[in-house]
Amino acid sequence: MKKVLFYIDSMQKGGANRVMANLVDFFSKKNFNVILVNDIFSDKDIPEYEVNSSAKRIILDVSGSNAIISNYKRIRKLRKIIYEENPDCILSFMGPPNIRMLLSSIFIPCRKVVSVRNDPNREYGKNIIKKIITNFIFLLADGYVFQTEDASKYFIKSIRKKSTIIVNPVNEIFFNTPSSDIRKNVVTVGRLFPQKNHKLLIKAFALFSEKNADENLIIYGEGPLKSELVGYANKLGIKERILFPGSISNVSKELCKAKVFVLSSDYEGLPNALMEAMACGTAVISTDCPAGGPKYLLKDTDAGILVPCNDADQMAEAISVLMDEEKNKYYQDKAKIKSKEFLPETVFEQWEKYLFKK
Structure with missing residues (x-):
C-alpha cells in the first residue's frame, strides 16, 4: 500500500485548506495510507474542515520564544515524523510549510512535492535575496504544483521545467x-x-x-x-x-x-x-x-x-x-x-x- 504524507499549517477554513482536506479524503478512499500533519489545531473560534477519519492526523504543536526557535522545533519534529512514517511521497501547501517540509526532509529518500497556492511574491517575498533563497531551497523538491503560469514565473527555469499546473477541484x-x-x-x-x-x-x-x-x-x-x-x-x-x-x-x-x-x-x-x-x-x-x-x-x-x-x-x-x-x-x-x-x-x-x- 502506497503511503502519502500531507503537510499544511492547519485545517481552518480557507481555500488551500479545503483542497488539502479534499485530497486527504480522495487518497484515503483509494486505500492509500494517508498521514496529515498540521502545525496546530485551529483556534476553537475558527471552524476546521472535516478530515477523513481513516487518515492518521499528527499535530506538531510546538512553541518557541520567537519565530526562529519555533520554526526550528517544527522542522526537527517534522523530520522525525517523516523518518518514522517513511512515506512514498510528501506534499506540502503554502509558504512556510513548503520551506519547513523541504528542510526537514533533506537526505530522506522519498518524492517531495510542494504546491504554491498564492502569489509567491507575497508568500516568499519580492526582494532579490528572498527570491534567491526561496529558489535555492525549492531545488530540494522533486516536483512543483502551481495554479497559474504567472505564479511559476517567480521561480528559475529548472524548477519550472519540473512543474505542473493543477486547478482546484470544486465540490x-x-x-x-x-x-x-x-x-x-x-x-x-x-x-x-x-x-x-x-x-x-x-x-x-x-x-x-x-x-x-x-x-x-x-x-x-x-x-x-x-x-x-x-x-x-x-x-x-x-x-x-x-x-x-x-x-x-x-x-x-x-x-x-x-x-x-x-x-x-x-x-x-x-x-x-x-x-x-x-x-x-x-x-x-x-x-x-x-x-x-x-x-x-x-x-x-x-x-x-x-x-x-x-x-x-x-x-x-x-x-x-x-x-x-x-x-x-x-x-x-x-x-x-x-x-x-x-x-x-x-x-x-x-x-x-x-x-x-x-
Whole structure:
C-alpha cells in the first residue's frame, strides 16, 4: 500500500485548506495510507474542515520564544515524523510549510512535492535575496504544483521545467445544485480580511446603486474587518442595501440564486469562491489580480468579466453590464462550460498521476 504524507499549517477554513482536506479524503478512499500533519489545531473560534477519519492526523504543536526557535522545533519534529512514517511521497501547501517540509526532509529518500497556492511574491517575498533563497531551497523538491503560469514565473527555469499546473477541484454540489428561476442580487463569498478588498466592492456597488435600486449586495463570510466594512457601507449611505449574513453552510444554494458574483481581491492563487460560482452557472466578475488565477479562468474564455484591481468605476460598470438579462445568460453559460475543468475526479486524478510520477 502506497503511503502519502500531507503537510499544511492547519485545517481552518480557507481555500488551500479545503483542497488539502479534499485530497486527504480522495487518497484515503483509494486505500492509500494517508498521514496529515498540521502545525496546530485551529483556534476553537475558527471552524476546521472535516478530515477523513481513516487518515492518521499528527499535530506538531510546538512553541518557541520567537519565530526562529519555533520554526526550528517544527522542522526537527517534522523530520522525525517523516523518518518514522517513511512515506512514498510528501506534499506540502503554502509558504512556510513548503520551506519547513523541504528542510526537514533533506537526505530522506522519498518524492517531495510542494504546491504554491498564492502569489509567491507575497508568500516568499519580492526582494532579490528572498527570491534567491526561496529558489535555492525549492531545488530540494522533486516536483512543483502551481495554479497559474504567472505564479511559476517567480521561480528559475529548472524548477519550472519540473512543474505542473493543477486547478482546484470544486465540490460536485456546486455543479448539481439547481439554478433558481429568478436570480437576484450581487454576492461575494470570502473571509473578511484585507486581501479580499471588500471595500472596493462596496464602493463599486455604491456607484452602481446610484442608478439601480432593485438589487442588494450580500457579503458572505466572517473576519476581523466586519465592523469596519459595515461602517464603510454606512458612510457611503448604502448600509440598508448591504447584508452581512456571516458564514453559511449552503453556499451553493445562495450562489445559484445570485445574479452576479464578484471577487474583489488584491491577490489570489486560484480562487475557490470564483470557481464555485462558475460551477453554479452564475455570471462572474473578478479583479485581474496577481498571481493570475482569475485571468487564467476568465481572460480567453469569455467566462466572466475581468476588471483592474482597485478600480471601483470599472467594477460598477461591469455589474451594470451583467444586470442585462441577455448578457447575464451569456456569461452564465460560458462560466458553466469552463467549470467542467474543475470536476473533482478530473482534478484528483491529475494529482495522483503527478505525485507518484516515476
